[in-house]
Structures are given as structure tokens and as C-alpha cells.
Amino acid sequence: MKLLLLYCRAGFEAECAAEISNRATEVGIAGYPVFTKDQGYVEYHLFGDALELMSQIKFRSLIFIRQWVACLPVCSELPTQDRISPLSALVQDLPQTAELIAETPDTTEGRELQGFVTKFASAFSQSLRKNGLMLSRKQASLWRLHLFALSGREMFLGVSPVKNSSRHAMGIQRLKFPSHAPSRSTLKLEEAWHWFIPKSEFDEALGGGLTAVDLGAAPGGWTWQLVQKGMFVTAVDNGPMNESLMETGQVTHLREDAFRFEPVRPVNWMVCDVVEKPIQVTELMLDWATHGWAEQMVFNLKLPMKQRYKETLQCLDRLKDGLNEHSIDFKLSARHLYHDREEITCYLDLRKA
Known part of the structure; x- marks a missing residue:
């Protein structure tokens, strides 16, 4: 895979891009970032292999990157009547996984998509398991499968290493604000x-x-x-x-x-x-x-x-x-x-x- 998808806080795409470019150069793997300000993610296109790059860098050493996913090219214009079939065909080109995480950019538009994506991912994972394209939940896997949706018809599909990535959906640790605390800080x-x-x-x-x-x-x-x-x-x-x-x-x-x-x-x-x-x-x-x-x-x-x-x-x-x-x-x-x-x-x- 030649694409590394990087999640970040909206408005920090430039910092995310600079960081991965710097770190990739350090390990001798060339690439270039593509992003639009405030979109909440960066596409890093590699001349080498995304999985190899991920093996060379400790995820926890990254500062501005919330999550990274080695991706296939974006799936555009998915048919609304059957999104599962074309996505299932692509899963066969990825390492085998036992878990599917449904995600969107951390933006207003992305949050509006989350309800749809969660429901779709549930049906998608059931189909993958039924057809032998995903391991059972009890089986161990080195990889997580990610479905990153930009819209109902445009989605990225990729994997992250279980032991070298964030275990949280969208790379976000969700915490509940304690009601007796003096401030949200x-x-x-x-x-x-x-x-x-x-x-x-x-x-x-x-x-x-x-x-x-x-x-x-x-x-x-x-x-x-x-x-x-x-x-x-x-x-x-x-x-x-x-x-x-x-x-x-x-x-x-x-x-x-x-x-x-x-x-x-x-x-x-x-x-x-x-x-x-x-x-x-x-x-x-x-x-x-x-x-x-x-x-x-x-x-x-x-x-x-x-x-x-x-x-x-x-x-x-x-x-x-x-x-x-x-x-x-x-x-x-x-x-x-x-x-x-x-x-x-x-x-x-x-x-x-």
C-alpha cells in the first residue's frame, strides 16, 4: 500500500503533514502529503510501502497524529444500493483482521455522518465474517480494519497495527466531564x-x-x-x-x-x-x-x-x-x-x- 491516512485535529493538518514528512525522512522512506485546511486528516502518499513505514516508527512517539491507517486508494462513487460488495472485494487485498472500526473526520460534517457510518459498519462487518473475509472476535489479529467515511459514497479502507496505533476510534480518548470539577481544563x-x-x-x-x-x-x-x-x-x-x-x-x-x-x-x-x-x-x-x-x-x-x-x-x-x-x-x-x-x-x- 502506498497511502498512509493520518487523523488530526481540524486546523492542524500542516503540523501533521510536517511531522510525518520529517519522521519518514528519518527512516529513509520518501513521500508527500496532500491535505486541505480544516479537513481533519492528511493523505501521505508514499514511494515506498505504508506498512513498512509504520514498522519503522513508534506510534506513541508521534505528537500531532491521532491515528494512522495504511489505506487503499479512496473508494469514490460507491453505489448507494450496494456499498458492501465493492468494499468487500477490496478487503481481500488487506491483511486479515478481527475488528472493524467505523470512523469519520473530526469535523462538523464528519460528526453528522457518524450515525450512518456506525450502522453501515455493523452490516459490513457481519457480511465480512459471513463470507470468511474477517476473523471472529475471539481470534487474535495483528491488524485492525478501518472504514473512514468522507460521505455516503466516498470511503477509505485500510488497516492499522494493533500494537502500534491508537486503540480508540478516531484516535480519540473519550472522557466524561466530572460535574464537580471547576473547569473543563x-x-x-x-x-x-x-x-x-x-x-x-x-x-x-x-x-x-x-x-x-x-x-x-x-x-x-x-x-x-x-x-x-x-x-x-x-x-x-x-x-x-x-x-x-x-x-x-x-x-x-x-x-x-x-x-x-x-x-x-x-x-x-x-x-x-x-x-x-x-x-x-x-x-x-x-x-x-x-x-x-x-x-x-x-x-x-x-x-x-x-x-x-x-x-x-x-x-x-x-x-x-x-x-x-x-x-x-x-x-x-x-x-x-x-x-x-x-x-x-x-x-x-x-x-x-
Whole structure:
């Protein structure tokens, strides 16, 4: 297959395209992106094999790409009276799968299609299994089958590797907003934990009784998540904090500048969602890391309107270089989460291996 379909947040197609072009070049596989702004996906046309490219790159190392699918050419003008037959014929050219995921672009038009696509995919998967073109649900497969619909008559068909892709439909982790949280920003930190920390390590990394600092805390969306995990939090912000959070007895509110605050003693967690230039936040994180003030950090970098991918790489490289200069062991990851907007979320683990 010569086509790699990449899902992204609408408006971030250029960043998605720049990232895959950069990463493909690194592993010596040439290609070129095709996209329209705000369409929510990028077509990356390869001169090599899409499956080979996917085997050379760790999906979890990608930042702006929510999901990737090795695809056949788009199926256009599908007959409305029988879409299943022509699509079934194409499935025979794909690796065998045991699961079909129905998807659309994450756009207004795409969301309007989801009801139809879900129903169609159910009938399609039943037909594939009946005709021996898909394994039973109990059988293991290395691949997932994806049906990505642009309309009722135009669809992509392809596969993603089960162990090197997102397990969520459309690459989106769906979370329910907790009604008692002070702000919707709380979902950013919850999603970050789900993405960056393996479920098997949740108890160790996020257990009760830990200490945390929330820089730029008000009104307390991220502090709320820390409190729910049983942590004791120092919330640093000149603005007011949610009253119910303060009543828990787990939060100390300091009306100070996040960029000038220094903890009395090291903490287990530092989180930061301040609105400031990304390079300044990067320097602040580097300061915390080199002083040994926190074991783990989650922080957001608010990106500029232009050259967002370039700015991302510059900030991450600055952080890596600074940590290496101080001979600090670290694990650094970054992701444009579903609940992020003009920003990326980073996770820095400074615990000794």
C-alpha cells in the first residue's frame, strides 16, 4: 500500500503533514502529503510501502497524529444500493483482521455522518465474517480494519497495527466531564495521565498521599484531578481557587507568580497550564528539573499560530539539551491531546530507572 491516512485535529493538518514528512525522512522512506485546511486528516502518499513505514516508527512517539491507517486508494462513487460488495472485494487485498472500526473526520460534517457510518459498519462487518473475509472476535489479529467515511459514497479502507496505533476510534480518548470539577481544563490532565502513564503503573505514579504543585492553578481544574487522586496540593496562582476544593483540606493556595515560586521541598508531581510563550514555559520546566524540585511533570506549551511544529521541536530540543547538559536521566513525551486546542501537553519523568 502506498497511502498512509493520518487523523488530526481540524486546523492542524500542516503540523501533521510536517511531522510525518520529517519522521519518514528519518527512516529513509520518501513521500508527500496532500491535505486541505480544516479537513481533519492528511493523505501521505508514499514511494515506498505504508506498512513498512509504520514498522519503522513508534506510534506513541508521534505528537500531532491521532491515528494512522495504511489505506487503499479512496473508494469514490460507491453505489448507494450496494456499498458492501465493492468494499468487500477490496478487503481481500488487506491483511486479515478481527475488528472493524467505523470512523469519520473530526469535523462538523464528519460528526453528522457518524450515525450512518456506525450502522453501515455493523452490516459490513457481519457480511465480512459471513463470507470468511474477517476473523471472529475471539481470534487474535495483528491488524485492525478501518472504514473512514468522507460521505455516503466516498470511503477509505485500510488497516492499522494493533500494537502500534491508537486503540480508540478516531484516535480519540473519550472522557466524561466530572460535574464537580471547576473547569473543563480538568480533562486535559486526566487525558494526559491516560496517554502517558500505563494503566499498570497508575497506583505507583498517582497513588494517594503524594505531594504536588499546580502552577497557574486557578480556578482549579488540574488541582481537582490531583485532589481526586488523594494528593496534597500547593496551588500557585494570583487568581481565586474554587471554594469546594479549598474545603477538602488537601489544597494550600499561594497567591504568587508561577515563574517566581520555589517549593520549600521537592514534590512528587508538578503540573503547569499557564498561558505564556512556550519557550518561557520550557525554561521554567528546565529550572524545576535541574533543581530536582519534582519527580514527574505534566505541562502544556501554548503554540503560536504559525510554525507550530517548528516551535514544538525547538522547545523539546531545548529541554532535552538542558537535561543532558546536567546529566539528568529522564523520559520526555509530548502529545496534542484531544482536549488540547492551540497547545501540546508534555510529560517529563525524572524518577530514577
